[in-house]
Amino acid sequence: MGLNIRLLHGDKCVINGAVISCKSQRATISVENYAHVIRGPDILNPDDVKTPTQHVYFVIQLMLIDAENVDRHKLHYNTVMGQLRYALENAEVLEALARIEGLVESGDFYAALRELKSVLAYEERLLGEAPAMHPLAEAHP
Secondary structure: OOEEEEEEOOOEEEEOOEEEEOOOOEEEEEEOOOOOEEEHHHOOOHHHOOOHHHHHHHHHHHHHHOHHHHHHHHHHHHHHHHHHHHHOOOHHHHHHHHHHHHHHHHOOHHHHHHHHHHHHHHHHHHHOOOOOOOOOOOOOO
């Protein structure tokens, strides 16, 4: 059984780098094999990147969306992830970052973004600011 994506009019998602837009009232897309998928509400726009963790999220998102340039994005990811690890001391958060690094290394970028959600919440509490976005607001299997 594949992944069913329900889109309402105007909704977007990205599948293996292709932007899919719903032009009708609603549509259901069935992805029958493995694909890199991210839904519109989970996409972080470059102008919304305000924090170090959001920067890591954005770079992982680029790896998911822009598969042709994964190696280039991984170089950038290594830099921003290293900076984030250096800035944080919380053992639980550092363990989450280690899991994220493993997911990125294995190419499971969506799972890495999902795991990063807890770090984004921690950063939000730490900074006392409202986030520019709520990534992966809904967990999608």
